[in-house]
Amino acid sequence: MSVTADIKRITIHDIRQRKGKTPLVVLTAYTAPMARFLDPVVDMILVGDSLGMVIYGLETTLGVTLEMMIAHGAAVVRASCRACVIIDMPFGSSQESPEAAFRAAARVMATTGCAGVKLEGGREMAETIAFLVRRGIPVLGHVGLLPQSVHALGGFRAQGRDEATAAAILADANAVAEAGAFAVVVEGVMEPIGRRITENLAIPTIGIGASPACDGQVLVTDDMLGLFNTFQPRFVKRFANLGVAVQEAVTAYAEAVRTRAFPGPEHCFGVKVGGKREGEPSP
Numbered sequence: 001m002s003v004t005a006d007i008k009r010i011t012i013h014d015i016r017q018r019k020g021k022t023p024l025v026v027l028t029a030y031t032a033p034m035a036r037f038l039d040p041v042v043d044m045i046l047v048g049d050s051l052g053m054v055i056y057g058l059e060t061t062l063g064v065t066l067e068m069m070i071a072h073g074a075a076v077v078r079a080s081c082r083a084c085v086i087i088d089m090p091f092g093s094s095q096e097s098p099e100a101a102f103r104a105a106a107r108v109m110a111t112t113g114c115a116g117v118k119l120e121g122g123r124e125m126a127e128t129i130a131f132l133v134r135r136g137i138p139v140l141g142h143v144g145l146l147p148q149s150v151h152a153l154g155g156f157r158a159q160g161r162d163e164a165t166a167a168a169i170l171a172d173a174n175a176v177a178e179a180g181a182f183a184v185v186v187e188g189v190m191e192p193i194g195r196r197i198t199e200n201l202a203i204p205t206i207g208i209g210a211s212p213a214c215d216g217q218v219l220v221t222d223d224m225l226g227l228f229n230t231f232q233p234r235f236v237k238r239f240a241n242l243g244v245a246v247q248e249a250v251t252a253y254a255e256a257v258r259t260r261a262f263p264g265p266e267h268c269f270g271v272k273v274g275g276k277r278e279g280e281p282s283p
């Protein structure tokens with residue numbers, strides 16, 4: 001029997017029950033090693049389409065494909081046993097029609113084993129969210145700053161700076177909740193909007209650049225570890241500076257190779273270390 005057999009995975013129901021309680025801890029992961037680090041600690045792992053920028057070096061998330069999401073999503077599900085894993089629906093996979101969205105989301109669910117999908121968009125996606133939810137696909141909504149609409153929004157800018165856009169974001173959040181989303185990500189909005197959405201909705205809100213009042217918080221793991229340095233939005237707090245540690249380790253390795261300090265005898269086969277050949281029994 002596997003060691004992890006007794007560990008119960010956090011379910012969509014558990015996430016929904018956390019409304020107004022201890023904040024939900026959410027981080028992104030795209031690979032098995034990172035998923036293994038996060039799994040014992042976080043409530044939810046989001047396989048975000050931010051992987052296009054973080055892993056693939058794209059300028060926006062628009063070039064991310066369903067195949068990329070499935071490959072990375074499956075790796076994260078395989079490497080985790082406790083956290084609730086949600087996979088992003090990439091640009092173009094859900095906007096055409098509810099039927100096309102269902103086919104794509106069903107493929108993601110069936111091939112990865114994730115608990116649900118995340119879908120960007122407000123009122124314009126409500127019909128699609130309801131269509132998926134009625135057919136058994138749990139949906140995490142995403143309103144406010146929508147990276148898949150970066151060109152339409154005029155860049156990665158915080159949303160809701162005037163009354164009209166603030167009202168539109170509130171209407172989007174309500175529509176997503178009424179459509180049956182189990183929770184909603186609120187990204188890059190003026191703080192009072194994140195707070196109001198959290199107070200108004202019966203489902204948990206997960207903030208990123210939204211409000212400390214949200215029912216949970218999410219960050220891109222590579223941002224908060226200091227591994228992704230291309231740009232740093234205001235809402236990112238660096239909890240480590242691993243980019244610097246990586247650079248130092250690579251520089252030390254290069255120096256050791258160039259000076260033949262590495263590999264040493266202890267890293268070679270069939271070479272005596274301390275008077276004993278590797279593999280020989282002790283006298």
Ligand code: KIV
Nearest residue numbers: 028048049050185218
């Ligand atoms: O793609 C992503 O990682 C996201 C989170 C930042 C919410 O959508």
